[in-house]
Amino acid sequence: MYIRSNLGGERLIQSDPLTFITLTPLAVGLALLILPYLAPASMADFTRKISRSLSMGVALAIFAITTALFLGQIGNIDWLNITQGQYVFQNDSVVLLESIGVRWVVGVDALSFPMVWLTALLIPISMLVEWDAKKGHLFHPLILVMEGALIGVFVVLDLFVFYVFWELTLIPMFFLILVWGGDDRRYASMKFFIYTFTASVLMLIGILVMYFNTGDADLAGSLTGHHFDLVAMTAQAAGGGLIAGEGLRHFVWLLLLIGFATKMPSVPVHTWLPDAHVQAPTAGSMLLAGVMLKMGAYGFLRIAVTIFPESTVVFTPLLIILGMASLVYGAIVCMGQTNLKRMVAYSSVSHMGLIFLGIATMQPLGIAGALFMMFAHGIISPLLFAVAGAFKHHYHTLEIGSMRGIAHHSPWLAGHMMLGWMASLGLPLLAGFVAEIAVMIAFWMTFGWLVIWPALTLIITAVYYLTSMQKMIFEGGDPHVGILPDTMHGEEPRDITWHENAGMFVLGGLTVLFGIMPFIFWDMMSDWSTEFMLETLVQAMNSQGVKP
């Protein structure tokens, strides 16, 4: 009924764009994956031929729609004035499972929209970078399925459907690693799946406890009398607490934390990440680091902090410990790595630590810095992984120090490496700096001299990035003499292909753009954080006797 009433793509885009951009990639991707096995032979060949271009076309269309949402061509939204708890492009909810109260509700605000845009951006870029992947008729549709699942996580406002999408992202990524991964791909894909799945099951228990404490009769399922609606849960939590017992509240908060911290990932539940990254294909790594890690931070803010602000205040020291451990320990482990992709993976752990620190400051500036870190890391780390993937692709090794003077042979690759590395170590005028400086200032305002730890970590970050760069693309002792790695076996070194170059150019350009003009997303993020502080956290801090 719902679909029929909205038939005709344009009307659906206008009336419910979020549903459209979530379901279209899922439907097209699945169709392209399954059709060749159902259709007659001649048609199957045809499907295989067009699947790569068709996937790219759909991905670009989704990106265009998302950009139009931001610029106001669709919906004409004023992104700066979305009040706390209000979602734009919210649809008329559709009942999916009447008996237990599951609905299809979508909506975005300043927390989720940058992530949706980031996803829509990274999908075509990761397709482009791996344009000539083998088994392309499966690879590209799989990434399209991934896009639907990722956008779904960020837009749905029903925790049941949220959990479904959350787990759905694992499946395409599992196959990406298992089929297109490196030598040790079986172990890595299993570890990735089971590790993160275990954590999300704990999160599911937390969600179920919340579910059984809801009580809005209008939304409730006919059999259980409860509902999964996030907006109603948030309202109930603000108006007197979702769960009565304080101990149970803290327990649920901790369950949610385990689920989200594993996804982010935070020390000590981070060890799935390096294995998964090293084995994953380039596009997989790009999406894993660019978007999937942010799911953890997004879920933490959207569910744990929003619904249980008091627990967040109580457990602030835990957040600081986790954040500091990820940041400092992650950076030190980075220095000890000899594999380029492993190093970049650990640097993600290190940077994600800043998100916890930003939230722990309980300052609008710190939370906005954490949000911007999610976005900035989302465009920088895919660039890093694209560069690492290009080394693997063209030089067949990721060992740091196995080559010298690569800049002679691959000037473009060396240039992109330099830009990405500089952006990640926090060079001013590049995107990463904005987030880092915001979190640091907020951290100073709240915790004073403790800021020395994150600040000193920046030096370690510079050390491991600069040494790894010097050991790969710059010369050794003799000028104008490069050393090719043994893995080349006499092959002539080449520069990156045009499609790798184009993808890296877009990412590098955006890094510069958002470094010079962060306000494009910063303004809405900082407005959201201020509102979030005033509406949610200040009361919680007062009730816990912490001076805001």
Place this chain on the structure above:
Amino acid sequence: MGGLASKLPVTATAMMFGSMSIIGIPLIGGFWSKEIIVGKTWYAYFNGADALLGPAILILATAGMTGFYMSRMWFMTFAGEPKNELVDHVHEETPWVKTPLVILSIITALGGFGLALYGMVDWLSGEADHLSIHKDTFFDQVIYELEHAFLPEDEQVRMIGWTTILLSFIVGPIFAARVYGGSLKEGEKATPIVHWLTSLSGKFGSQNVDELANSQFAEALQNRLYFDDLYEWVLGKTILPFSAFAAWFDANVIDGVVKQIESNSVFGSVQIRRVTTGSARDYILMAAVGALCIFALIWGVSA
């Protein structure tokens, strides 16, 4: 290098003005700031700031050393006779290098005095509230600034000022000229702007410093007093091994716990699978044991 003054006239001129400015040759750019810094430091010492004696002596000594090392650099590069035949092939060509050099040289040579005339010194020291020529005529302003710089009213400051000039302008450069200076090779001709300097540098005789240059002190200086080695040693003994240990720790302890859970659960499931033998006798035996247990339990509870 050596003897490049005739091959690179513009570079030599620009370098000469730059070095002069850093040394603080009177009336050229850097003179105006250096003079005031040295003068004010000593003035503060004379007026009760005893703790400033050390810095004040150092700043004066440094002025002389600057005169020495900047002159040394210039003489070694541009004066004397070429030390190898590569010098014959050196020449200036593109205007992209020469034009900025000329512009910067002019600014360096005239900028300091120009700004001083325009009241910069008074403005910075708070004696004037805007930049202007604040004497009646331009000539008066020139006299005023020169007097201010060379004949300040305070006798001590005047003395210090002239000591600075003596050390940086006379003593340092002359020592440098004795060791490194020398006129150009026969037949080579430099532009008049620098020619006087090359020929002058040959007029102070020569002094052999090989003994000092080969001493351990010189070697220590060449190694920057071993500070780099110290840093490298400390980092190599602390941070780097620690990071290698952290990487090992992460792979073997933190991830080791995960792997242990994994292998234990695999081991456990293998053990449990053994019970499922598929043989009917085993199942009957198990059922019998189970039934006995239940009986025993009921017996125990009811008794």
